[in-house]
Amino acid sequence: MKDTVKKWLEEKQVDMFLGYKMVHGHALPYCFQADRLDEVDDLVVSRERYSLEKMATHIAAVYPEMKIGMLARDCNQRALKVLDIWDQLKKDSVTTFNVNCCPSPLKNHGDCSYLEPSPVGPVKVELGIDNNMSVEHAEHLDQKERFAHWMYEFSKCIKCYGCRNICPVCFCKDCSLEHPELIRSGGALPTEVPLFHLVRAAHMAGRCIDCGLCEDACPMDIPLRLLYRKVGSSVSDLFGYRPGIDEGKSPFNLIGDAPTTEPRPI
Amino acid sequence: MEYKLVPSICSYCGCGCGVLFEVMDGQLVGTMPLKSHPVSQGKLCIKGWNLHEHVISEERLQTPLLKTNGALQEASWDASIQTTAERFKKIIAEHGPDSVAVLASAKVTNEENYLIQKFTRAVLGTNNVDHCARL
Numbered sequence: 115m116k117d118t119v120k121k122w123l124e125e126k127q128v129d130m131f132l133g134y135k136m137v138h139g140h141a142l143p144y145c146f147q148a149d150r151l152d153e154v155d156d157l158v159v160s161r162e163r164y165s166l167e168k169m170a171t172h173i174a175a176v177y178p179e180m181k182i183g184m185l186a187r188d189c190n191q192r193a194l195k196v197l198d199i200w201d202q203l204k205k206d207s208v209t210t211f212n213v214n215c216c217p218s219p220l221k222n223h224g225d226c227s228y229l230e231p232s233p234v235g236p237v238k239v240e241l242g243i244d245n246n247m248s249v250e251h252a253e254h255l256d257q258k259e260r261f262a263h264w265m266y267e268f269s270k271c272i273k274c275y276g277c278r279n280i281c282p283v284c285f286c287k288d289c290s291l292e293h294p295e296l297i298r299s300g301g302a303l304p305t306e307v308p309l310f311h312l313v314r315a316a317h318m319a320g321r322c323i324d325c326g327l328c329e330d331a332c333p334m335d336i337p338l339r340l341l342y343r344k345v346g347s348s349v350s351d352l353f354g355y356r357p358g359i360d361e362g363k364s365p366f367n368l369i370g371d372a373p374t375t376e377p378r379p380i
Numbered sequence: 381m382e383y384k385l386v387p388s389i390c391s392y393c394g395c396g397c398g399v400l401f402e403v404m405d406g407q408l409v410g411t412m413p414l415k416s417h418p419v420s421q422g423k424l425c426i427k428g429w430n431l432h433e434h435v436i437s438e439e440r441l442q443t444p445l446l447k448t449n450g451a452l453q454e455a456s457w458d459a460s461i462q463t464t465a466e467r468f469k470k471i472i473a474e475h476g477p478d479s480v481a482v483l484a485s486a487k488v489t490n491e492e493n494y495l496i497q498k499f500t501r502a503v504l505g506t507n508n509v510d511h512c513a514r515l
């Protein structure tokens with residue numbers, strides 16, 4: 115890996131490479147560059163996952179010509195595909211060095227730290243939603259009970275916007291979650307439940323690549339991933355499209371030749 | 381082009397959550413949670429997420445403000461410290477040390493906060509000292 119990255123930098127195949135480096139015992143995202151080639155010896159694949167592609171979009175927004183190299187796990191690759199479709203980060207400007215999901219002594223592939231579910235406590239099981247529940251299981255709960263449990267989860271929200279901020283495929287300049295007619299602005303708490311979460315869920319349709327970073331960043335342990343998985347499964351059932359996996363445009367960014375406000379059959 | 385991620389600690393309250401500052405060409409452009417931090421474990425509140433905003437804010441005060449003739453006006457550090465010392469002395473002489481209070485800040489270091497409380501207790505002679513981050 116290190117030799118390849120060095121070669122890419124030396125031969126100017128990439129202008130910079132986003133990977134990880136250990137700093138004070140923390141694996142931190144790090145930008146390796148040709149003028150500091152020795153540092154590539156410190157390149158590591160960390161267990162922590164950061165959205166390197168989000169950082170790449172920030173760089174590309176200022177330096178559109180930059181050829182960016184980056185370490186990519188499966189979720190990074192799915193996010194890159196979506197970012198390309200939505201014209202946030204063009205495919206041609208990114209070269210990935212593909213690595214397995216988070217390293218673990220037990221498994222050598224597909225074993226990202228997040229995919230090892232952590233058990234939830236008794237209160238959450240009683241009142242809320244088990245984060246590890248499958249969409250199918252959640253759908254089969256009694257409707258009234260299901261509503262009450264989701265409302266319990268949503269009402270914990272402290273409106274930190276972490277779920278939006280960390281999301282690799284959240285990039286809109288004007289965010290509906292800050293629209294004053296939908297969500298009271300400023301620090302007004304509690305937030306509008308379930309509106310806040312449903313607005314975000316609706317906007318994740320055809321975009322969420324199920325990386326789990328939002329749930330990871332949620333201080334209130336709200337099962338966001340399950341919610342967006344449900345939205346994703348609806349999109350996949352209706353349009354046969356799975357973001358980050360299937361090729362081509364998302365059904366949500368296809369505009370017909372003549373835009374119309376007439377309802378169309380799905 | 382220079383792009384760095386600088387680990388730091390959130391300065392908003394006493395929890396001490398880990399943050400990563402996103403720095404592009406020497407300019408602070410963003411804040412994100414430090415995933416491996418033992419305190420915050422990759423989570424932040426809304427203030428932590430927006431730490432960079434108060435640093436780059438145009439409204440950020442860069443000099444002390446002194447109330448002169450009823451309005452706040454920019455003043456030098458020397459003049460501000462001098463005025464504060466004179467007013468403290470006058471108020472304490474007239475009404476006793478418990479008539480003043482000091483509010484410390486989360487935006488300064490632990491050591492500076494230590495000095496502030498020491499100054500308040502040992503020099504001013506009052507226990508009226510508090511901190512914005514005493515959540």
Ligand code: SF4
Pocket residue numbers: 277280281282283284318321322323324325326327328329339342
């Ligand atoms: S799982 Fe969360 S962070 Fe990841 S793409 Fe979906 S909404 Fe965004």
Ligand code: SF4
Pocket residue numbers: 270271272273274275276277278328331332333334335336338
């Ligand atoms: S990360 Fe969790 S607590 Fe923060 S706004 Fe999103 S749902 Fe609410």
